[in-house]
Amino acid sequence: MRKLKIVIILALISIILSIATFNQPKKHEDIFINSNNIEGKQNLRKDIFTQKELEWIEYNKNKIFKVGLAIDYAPIEYIDKKGNPKGLGTEILRKVNEITGLKFRLYDNIENETWDDMLNNIYSGKIDILSTVSNTEKRSKGILFSKPYIETTLVILGHKDNVIVCNDLKALIDKKFVCMKGYFLADDLLLDNPDTNITLVKNTEEAIKYVNNKKADYTICEIPLYTYYKEKDIYKNIRIIGEIKEKNPIMVGVRKGLEPLVDIVNKTIENINQNEIYEKALVIPNESNSEKKLIIIIIILVIILSVVIKYLHDTFKKLVKAKKETEKANKEITRFMTNISHDLRTPITVILGYTQAIIDGHVEDSKDKDKYIERIYQRTKYLNELIEDFFLVARLEDNRITIFKEPVDINRLIKSIVLEMELSFNNKVIDLVLELDKNITEPIEIDKLKMYRAIENLINNAIKYTNQNGTIKIKTKLLNNSQVEISIQDNGIGIKEEDIPYLFDRYFKGKNRGNNKESFGLGLYITKEVINKHNGRIWVESKLNEGSVFYILI
Numbered sequence: 001m002r003k004l005k006i007v008i009i010l011a012l013i014s015i016i017l018s019i020a021t022f023n024q025p026k027k028h029e030d031i032f033i034n035s036n037n038i039e040g041k042q043n044l045r046k047d048i049f050t051q052k053e054l055e056w057i058e059y060n061k062n063k064i065f066k067v068g069l070a071i072d073y074a075p076i077e078y079i080d081k082k083g084n085p086k087g088l089g090t091e092i093l094r095k096v097n098e099i100t101g102l103k104f105r106l107y108d109n110i111e112n113e114t115w116d117d118m119l120n121n122i123y124s125g126k127i128d129i130l131s132t133v134s135n136t137e138k139r140s141k142g143i144l145f146s147k148p149y150i151e152t153t154l155v156i157l158g159h160k161d162n163v164i165v166c167n168d169l170k171a172l173i174d175k176k177f178v179c180m181k182g183y184f185l186a187d188d189l190l191l192d193n194p195d196t197n198i199t200l201v202k203n204t205e206e207a208i209k210y211v212n213n214k215k216a217d218y219t220i221c222e223i224p225l226y227t228y229y230k231e232k233d234i235y236k237n238i239r240i241i242g243e244i245k246e247k248n249p250i251m252v253g254v255r256k257g258l259e260p261l262v263d264i265v266n267k268t269i270e271n272i273n274q275n276e277i278y279e280k281a282l283v284i285p286n287e288s289n290s291e292k293k294l295i296i297i298i299i300i301l302v303i304i305l306s307v308v309i310k311y312l313h314d315t316f317k318k319l320v321k322a323k324k325e326t327e328k329a330n331k332e333i334t335r336f337m338t339n340i341s342h343d344l345r346t347p348i349t350v351i352l353g354y355t356q357a358i359i360d361g362h363v364e365d366s367k368d369k370d371k372y373i374e375r376i377y378q379r380t381k382y383l384n385e386l387i388e389d390f391f392l393v394a395r396l397e398d399n400r401i402t403i404f405k406e407p408v409d410i411n412r413l414i415k416s417i418v419l420e421m422e423l424s425f426n427n428k429v430i431d432l433v434l435e436l437d438k439n440i441t442e443p444i445e446i447d448k449l450k451m452y453r454a455i456e457n458l459i460n461n462a463i464k465y466t467n468q469n470g471t472i473k474i475k476t477k478l479l480n481n482s483q484v485e486i487s488i489q490d491n492g493i494g495i496k497e498e499d500i501p502y503l504f505d506r507y508f509k510g511k512n513r514g515n516n517k518e519s520f521g522l523g524l525y526i527t528k529e530v531i532n533k534h535n536g537r538i539w540v541e542s543k544l545n546e547g548s549v550f551y552i553l554i
Helices: 002-023 051-059 088-100 115-124 184-192 204-212 223-231 259-270 274-281 290-323 326-359 366-397 410-420 422-427 448-464 497-502 523-533
Strands: 064-068 077-079 085-087 103-106 129-133 143-145 150-152 154-159 177-180 198-201 218-222 238-243 248-255 406-408 431-435 444-446 471-478 484-490 537-543 547-553
Touching: 051 259, 064 115, 077 088, 085 088, 085 129, 088 103, 088 129, 088 248, 088 259, 115 129, 115 248, 129 143, 143 259, 154 204, 154 223, 177 184, 177 204, 198 204, 204 218, 204 223, 204 238, 218 223, 223 238, 248 259, 290 326, 290 366, 326 366, 406 410, 406 448, 410 422, 410 431, 410 448, 410 471, 410 484, 422 448, 444 448, 448 471, 448 484, 448 523, 448 547, 523 537
Parallel strands: 064 103, 064 129, 177 198, 177 218, 431 471
Antiparallel strands: 077 085, 129 248, 143 248, 150 248, 154 218, 154 238, 406 444, 471 484, 484 547, 537 547
């Protein structure tokens, strides 16, 4: 009873603290302000600025310029959960700060205002700068524009049932058009066609939602935005029905009266490393054709893989220190890095091969090109999942994974996992048998998302190693001590007896893998660690060529 009281008191304190924290206004860090400048030091690039510009910088060194941006224009520009700006324009201003010492801070009320409000704020002088903006005739009356630092490709989005394929806005002028209020194309459309049937909404996501739900015929956005919302898999009914030929130049906008700042921004743009900006902003630049886009994707993959290799190197350095067996550890590093190089080479070679075929013009038929691009996408998706596993393992090893338990109906959770994996079962014509114990009436305390991942890993392995027309049986069982036992049984290729003791070890790959060569031995290791953090137990029983049964006890 005493323990219960203590738990209740601690829970109440946690709730009070959470409410207090939640109600506190979000304060933006001075993320554009260089700490060196705060201490009076400067990294001023005197070699690229005129004497007049240097004097202006000196005169304004203690001024803080207020910055406005679109808070929900991911991934081009947005504010993250910590209240800090992200995107290309943000990185441009960081560079201006770095080489001039000029200070920038987000406009205080930015979370409560739309992009259209930002435009009005710069006209009225409430803010000084828009980090990411396009030039229009209407805007040029109140805004000074830098030179473009990127050009984006615009696509026309429609409902998947829409049979229209069009690359010209004029052909769609009599259709229902929806876009974000303040969007530059809305200015142009209304200027040239004041009677256009246009609906203005709060942001691009709302515009996409309109099209998804058939409230409007089409909308327009940049390719990175379309990709971002498509990957979220929320709006499943949208598709690209056309691409605007003209590119959209994106610039930094400065309020009138700050003319010297425009020249300073221009010289910064001329003297920055574009690749560094793209990498920090995590934005894929859009080129004029699909081949160049594929090349950019490959470059980004190489950067990501470099980060992964760096992580692997650090991990093995820790292994050397922990075991104090330098010679043995070095041999292990060499062996593992050799395996890594071999296993990564296959998807990279596939991506490069298909891309080169497209670039060299060997693939002329559009259907074949689509098929190649789909294969490149699948290989890229595989590498992305692999990278996510690497970083999850890193967090597990650093003990940075926190378990957030909540009451969960385990039978319902398993049903939802199976439903999501229905296509995988159907592709291999696998017979699924569910035997869920109806005596499990009380929810169990688990971290729902992490347990979902653990069970999904086991079911996915069962599918991989079960042949066509096989059977997979998933069972739950309530034990006498109120614990629940989950079992995933298959009649697949089974596991060699000598491999079983090492099956849950990190990076272990069994010899009997059939045709499933693309494995880094992380899935079962992650699953075991998740179960351990729930104070549970996982084990396996298997016979070669007869099948396996994985058990979870929680």
